[in-house]
Each structure stands twice: as structure tokens, then as C-alpha cells.
Amino acid sequence: MPAQTEHTVDPERLIGVLDQPLFQAAERVAARMGVKAYAIGGYVRDLLLGRPCKDIDIVTEGDGIAFAEAVAKELDAGHVHVFKNFGTAMFMLGDVQVEFVGARKESYSRNSRKPEVVPGTIRDDQERRDFTINALAISLNAEDRSALIDPFNGVHDLERGIIRTPLAPDVTFSDDPLRMLRAIRFATQLGFFIDAPTFKAIQRNAERLDIISAERIHTELNKIILAKVPSIGFKLLLDSGLLVRFFPEMIELLGAEEKHGIGHKDNFYHTLQVLDNVAEKSDDLWLRWAAILHDIAKPKTKRFEPGHGWTFHGHEDKGARMVPGIFRRMKLPLDEQMRFVKKMVLLHLRPIALTKDIVTDSAVRRLLFDAGDDIDALMILCQADITSKNEAKKKRYLANYEVVMEKLKEVEEKDRVRNFQPPITGEDIMQAFNIKPCKKIGDIKTVIKDAILDGKIHNDKAAAWPVMLEEGAKLGLTVVEGMEVPPISGSSEEVGSQES
Ligand code: CTP
Secondary structure: OOOOOOOOOOHHHHOOHHHOHHHHHHHHHHHHHOOOEEEEOHHHHHHHHOOOOOEEEEEEOOOHHHHHHHHHHHHOOOOOEEEHHHOEEEEEEOOEEEEEEEOEEEEEOOOOOOEEEEEOOHHHHHHOOOOHHHOOEEEOOHHHOOOEEOOOOHHHHHHHOEEOOOOOHHHHHHHOOHHHHHHHHHHHHHOOEEOHHHHHHHHHHHHHHHHOOHHHHHHHHHHHHOOOOHHHHHHHHHHHOOHHHHOHHHHOOOOOOEEOOEEOOOHHHHHHHHHHHHHHHOOOHHHHHHHHHOOOOHHHHOEEEOOOEEEOOOHHHHHHHHHHHHHHHOOOOOOHHHHHHHHHHHHOOHHHHHOOOOOOHHHHHHHHHHHHHHHHHHHHHHHHOOOOOOHHHHHHHHHHHHHHHHHHHHHHHHHOOOOOOOOOOHHHHHHHHOOOOOHHHHHHHHHHHHHHHOOOOOOOHHHHHHHHHHHHHHOOOOOOOOOOOOOOOOOOOOOHHHOO
């Protein structure tokens, strides 16, 4: 668990904030309608911590929807979105989302998210919120304007960095089991400590997460992954018993087996180290997902080979093939982002594998061709994957990594294969041999591509043309008269000498 730290909570931060037009309008409407209104929840928490916040929640002791409509009118705020079933309404004020709800006593039936709603007081509303730090309210009413209403010592918990439920944790978690995951999310994002009774209740109730939708789970999980040090969250997810409920493949990574005195590293903790390393270099959620999944198939490919030790042959390929299934189950996007993660998992060994031999231009060109525009992301993942405890080994790998980086730069400048465009199109081939679309065109293009990637010819039309003619002849094609020379000029000198 993260070390408990003191946090600066500054009530001075409240001064001035309440002068903004939204809160002044809310105060006027509250007085006119004879109801009480409060700013509440994450907005108040973030205000006290000095964190930026783009959502403002306002709760009224009365009809939240009517209140929202009156405030919107007062501010000329445009369209109010009403969610009748939930008794909530919201509108946008610039880029700030303002949400209104009537205070309520609420209890969720045990196995669904369908709430039974009964109107209540601000106190009722505060006690049915998830954590004391999220149950703070500021009065928007003339009589006690800007007073902080804090019945559960939320400010104290903010200062001490403690996540604690306002009611007995079993009650709070049974109202909405997602809150168990939220506790870990806040602990990770804020560097807070989960109070022991609250954490024990999570362990006790972990299986209740099963009634929560995959979408709600991945929304919280992604926030953990995007935190500064995501491993904090994953360790808590493991210890709490939540991780196994929705990500059993990750649990499989745990443990370091030993045979004949030879062990292998614990791939769960290695994965977390790689994730933290990537997080230091990149805020890209999907590259962080690639870090989480890069070794996911190690348990499935693990073998002990006598005389050699532990091997995980093909784990990058099998791992890439596991990505769609995991994304589908977690209801993560199945398009471009998933394809990116899959590609990263598949290629993650390639840059370092390069250094096992002498780094040839042709191997680097093939890596650039396969990674395309994702080469920089792949190199971040590859560097992050160097986690050996053996300092000498680590140093050697890092030095090799630098060699590959240099070569990549050099080859890219020279050959520009990152976004490879074939210098000879299918159209060119059809015209040159006067043929219709057929498999032979693809075969010729492949030979040309390989010749370029192997450094046998330059990446241009003039160099590729003779290769096309030669390959066409091998396939029994006859060149159209006048097409023996390429339509544009250029050099076709051999570049095999570039190999180092
Ligand atoms: N809340 C809750 N139980 C939940 C979700 C939300 O009690 N399962 C309450 C909390 O008071 C929370 C507020 O609703 O502060 C707003 O929720 P949300 O916008 O999801 O979270 P924030 O606390 O605002 O944090 P963030 O903006 O980082 O998501």
C-alpha cells in the first residue's frame, strides 16, 4: 500500500470560487424556490486539494431537475439534458459540466443497479456517497454561504490521505459494489491509503463486483492505468481480491517457479515494473495497456528445457492473439486501439532481438516496415521491458537498445521505410505486361518489397523496374514493347554494400 502522506488542504481555496456566476445564480434560485442548494462531491474534494476539476455537482433539498432548469435560464446556459429516471439534469457552461440532483435517501436492491429513491436531506445525501472525501458539501445558501458541511470528517481524511466510507463499508459497498474499485482508483490517483476496515470490507465483498458491467469496470481500471504510478493500483487490486474477478489472465502471471535450482522472474511484478516504466515516458493509455499485456501469454508458453532453463517461446505471438478476447470481455474498443495493442505485444521482442546479432540495415528496415508509425511507441515499450535486477545485464541491454535506436535513425533518414509505399503499383505491373488483375501481381510486388527491405535495391521506381521485369519473366510474362525501361529516370545502383 502507498505510504500515507500529509496533503495540503487549504480552505482559503474556497474563497472567491463561490463568486462565480454559476454559484451566484444557484443562490438566487434557491432563495426564490425556498430550497437549499450545495456544491458537493468530487468538485469540493478537488477544490480543497487544488486539483483541476471539470465537473460540478450541485445537490438541492428539493426537485433537482426544476432547479437545474431555473439556474440554466438564469444563466442563459442553453440546453438542459434531463435524465428523468435518475432525477438528474445537466448542462454545459463552457467546458464545465454542471450536474444537478435532488438530495435523496437511496438504497439499491442487492442484485441490480435499480435504485429506490426517496427524497432526503443534505445529510442523507452525504451519507449515501462513496467516501468521506467525496461527501463534502459547500453551502450555496445566503444564511451560511460557503460553509463547509462535513459530517464525516472528510477534511481530516483529505489531510491525512485516507479513503474511508461514511457508513459501515459493507453498507456503502452493497449500495454499489463498483465503489470497491473506486476506492483503489482514488488511492492510486491521489496516493492515499485505504483505511483498514474499508480495505477488509473490499476483501470480504470482492465477488460482488461480478454484478457490475464491464464498461463501468474498465472506466475505473483505465483511470488506475493512467495514474502516475499505476502499479500501486494493481497491487491493491491483487491484494483486495478484485483483480481475479475481471482479469484472471493477469493473476496467472504471478509466481516464480524453480526447477533444478533455476528460477524465472515473477512475471506479474515484472509486468507492473514495465507498466510504471512506460508510464514515466508516455501518457498513452493504449501503450500502457500494451505494457500490461506484453507478457500475458508467458504462463501458457512456459517450458523447462533441461540444460537450457525456462523458455517462453512464441509468447509474443500467442499474447497478441489473446488481446482481442481480453478486450472483448472487458468491452474495451475493438478497433484501432485494440489493433495497436496487439501489434505492440507481437513486436515487443523485435528491437532487442535485433541486438543479439550484428545489427544489419536490413533487419532494422524490416522492423521499421513492420512497426510503421508506431516505431517510437514500440521503442518506449522495449526500453521499459529492460528490468533485470542484474545491473551488468541491464547495462548491456540498454547499450544494445541505444545501438538499435541509432541505427533506426540512420536507416530511416536514408531509406524512409517507416511508411513504406511500394515504388511500383499493381497498375504499373498490369500495364508493363498487359495483364489483368491476378496473383502474379502480388507475387512481383512481394519480391520488390523484399529486395528493398533486404537492401538489394533503393526504394524507388527506377531501381525496382528491372526487378519487376526479371520476376515477370520468371513467371512467364512478356513485357510490352517500349516498357523495358522505367517511365521515370533514376539510379538503380546496388545498395547491398550498405549492410554493416
Ligand atoms: N459517487 C458515489 N458512488 C459512486 C459514484 C459516485 O457516491 N459509485 C458520488 C461521489 O460523491 C462522487 C460523486 O458522486 O464524488 C461524483 O462521481 P464521479 O464524477 O464519478 O467521481 P468524482 O468523485 O467526481 O471523481 P472523478 O471526477 O475523478 O471521476
